[in-house]
Amino acid sequence: MAKPTGDQGIYVHVPFCFHKCKYCDFNSYPKTSDQVIEDYLRALRRQFEIFEANYDLTGQTWDTLYIGGGTPSVLNLDQLKRLMAILEAYVSLHRHAEVTMEINPHPEVEKPRMSAFLDEIVGFVNRLSIGCQSDDEEKLALLGRQHTLADSHRVFYLGREKGFGNINIDLIYGMPGQEPDAFIRGLENFLTLAPNHLSLYNLTLEPGTRLYEEYSEGKHEEVSEAEIVTMYHRAQDILPAQGYCQYELSNFCKPGFASRHNLIYWRRDQYLGFGPGAHSFWREKRFSTWTKLEDYIQGAKNGAVLAENWEITPEEALAERFFLGLRLMGGVDLKALSDAFQLDVAQRYYHVFQKLMAHELIEKNGNFIRLTQKAHMISNRVFVEFLPRLDKR
């Protein structure tokens, strides 16, 4: 296997929120006591110590740092400072590194707090990612979000005011009872803010979430697949005219403002994850820490933070290159792949390519193959073709 090239990044998971949204299946906990956060920070530092020993953290330079959650912006100033101190001690950033932090919109009354928060991070964080989700009050309630459209605008302006030149907005579409026109109107509303980056996600109902339960009980309208596809295609139609380029299935940006950190995932570059339930990909091994907060804290005390560890075989690695790489609109470079894996990729997948091209799901352009627009919404059907035939157990 070829040596890793490209960026390498660090992910930090801050698992606290003020409130659990109805659709959320992330690893997040209500911010209860400061003691819990204290324990978390201690465990986090411990994990950095352990990883420093195992992976020589400080001996390397990192191209991206992503602080996500949960809602990192629930930390108070003191806790925020402690977090940043840990990061500054262990993460040596490249001069032009991209440092992202996720924040949530806030009501007017929280403005002073948010203002101070942003002041604290502005020298360190150079990219904000705001979870706006929707413009529509009713849909925000359906999702269980605790903010309004005005709050979204508010925090965005605050960010710009403080000097953040790189801001992303997350939006969700395909919600029960949502009409394509309404969605587009909402999208256009957010476009007036001129964010540098947009992530558009179709709503996924995850088992175990309250929304899933409500939906199973018939409390929400059926969501039509056709309408979801329509919303997606219409967004794809209007965004280029507004200066946004789609570079991944769910991600759009103004030129130069792609998420470098997320590109690490799709390009299969390396990253290390910190915090509970954080994943890493390092030297062809994928591993993750304990998901449950108590387990993570306890594990850190014992010096054992890893819960799972997989060795990725060459077969699996090749499959990953396809189902990750094809998410990017640029597609997959077959020649580079062939060199990296020491085999003729085009020949190995000849029948798969023929079949997918016959169905107009992929197109070939020189050494590159990529998804056609038709394939976007059924991309899993394409990806499954690249998995090796499973042997009998």
Next chain:
Amino acid sequence: MQREKIRNFSIIAHIDHGKSTLADRLLEYTGALTDRDLQDQYLDNMDLERERGITIKLQAVTINYRAQDGAMYNLNMIDTPGHVDFSYEVSRSLQACEGALLVIDAAQGIEAQTLANVYLALEQDLEIIPVINKIDLPNANVEEVKHELKEILGVEEDEILLTSAKEGTGIEKVLETIVTQIPPPEKHIDEPLKALIFDSYYDTYRGVITYLKVVSGQLQDGMEIYMMQTGKTFEVAEIGVKDPHPRKVKSLSAGDVGYMAAGIKDVKNSRVGDTVTSKENPAPEPLPGYKKSKPMVYCGLFPADGEEYDDLREALDKLQLNDAALLYEPENSAALGFGFRCGFLGLLHMEIIQERLEREYEISLVTTAPNVVYRVLMEDGQEIQIENPTELPEEKKIETIYEPVVMASFMVPQTYIGSVMELCEEKRGEYDTMEYLDTKRVLLKYQLPLSEIVFDFFDLLKSRTRGYASFDYEITGYQPADLVKVDILVNKEPVDALSFIVHRDKAYYKGKQLVEKLKDMLPRQMFDIPVQAAIGNKVITRETVKAVKKDVLAKCYGGDVTRKRKLLEKQKEGKQRMKQVGQVDIPQEAFMAVLSIDK
């Protein structure tokens, strides 16, 4: 061992009433098994049996017991299956015995299988020792069960033994009663050798091992034997008993039960029910053998991957070595390729075979609805035989279709006569006769189309009569019937393995149900899939499997990769297990869907 000191007995009971634990205790009490040996339920040694908690294969074990009279006795214990499907196996072992322990759960009382096996034992003139087991249970109702036993079987109070196999109580009494109540095998030592084969299995190193009971004469190591049914001769290489581990002996005499290895390579040459005699001094007549077990359930078994056809054939050959009741013959389907039509004793038997094929032989199977053989009189006077619904010619060329019919005899307790009659009427049965066998049971006869009983009729009968009814059938001939063939078209292509022949009155109803079921079972493709049922050229009903529009993962970040790969792998595996027919994937379960309609 002297003949008078031998006792041959079986333990018969309903599933789970504790017969295997009781068997364990008997072995343990007499020191046959040390603590180290004692694997719970030693006699059930197949994994599948352990898992399902049932006995399938017979095992025969010799227990050496010193009775209260001071003498040493050989108690040959034969374990029996408790499930209705295996009554054939039960009767095999009973023929080798003079007595049987009838084990009843103190909390459950007498159940259907108990009765069925008791009748089998009575038919063989066996001495029955009733044992009420599990008396330790809090909800044990010993008095009531005693009452039941007295009522239904006419036993006396003092004949009934009480045990708790789990706690080990009453075990010695059981052993004593076996010695005192069960007669020794009949005296035939001076007569020519006659030994009844009641089981056999194939051992990779020693060849076929035959379990037999010597009825008369003597079987000796090294002698030349002659199989009376197959006419083959062999030289005895080894004979022995299992007490419970195999132990070689020099000879087995009248009354003994043991095993023999005689260089037999093919189990077909060691047929259950056959009589072994001496080549030098053969017996004039064989022992009465068994009725060949009749398959109650048929189905089609096809390898999901056509390349595994040979593996499937070999596997079936091997399974048949130890399962004489399994029948199979080659069958061919345009949709599914080459496979086999198989006959089983019942649905459990079928499921077990399927599971063994998938697990032990690692063959992915497609199971299809079973067929019967029809006869067709053509317009031009020609008569043809139809083994497969797809062979049925066009309606207009057919003068008459004839279907095979059976005369079914049901043994039913009076209370269930109505249920049985109702079931038969539903299955296009024609009432024949009814007579009372005794105050409680009735013999009911119905003529039924074979096609109506080849699959789940047996199960339906059992469930509607709480297991108390049993039935047997004989194919009596063919009768004309108003039958049509319903074809199923998926994506406009007929899928032959889904076609079925049905009575005209039921055609629309069954077609509609099947098509609706298929619509839910077929995975969505990237185009709409029409699913239609048709008779001839006429489409009688239709559904559509809508094209998939959305199958995408919105977020794929660091922690999602492994989960995503596993999800895709699952999708891929699901796809691999399906049969591709044209552009459409059809799951294996779909081929059986035709059967589970109209329950």
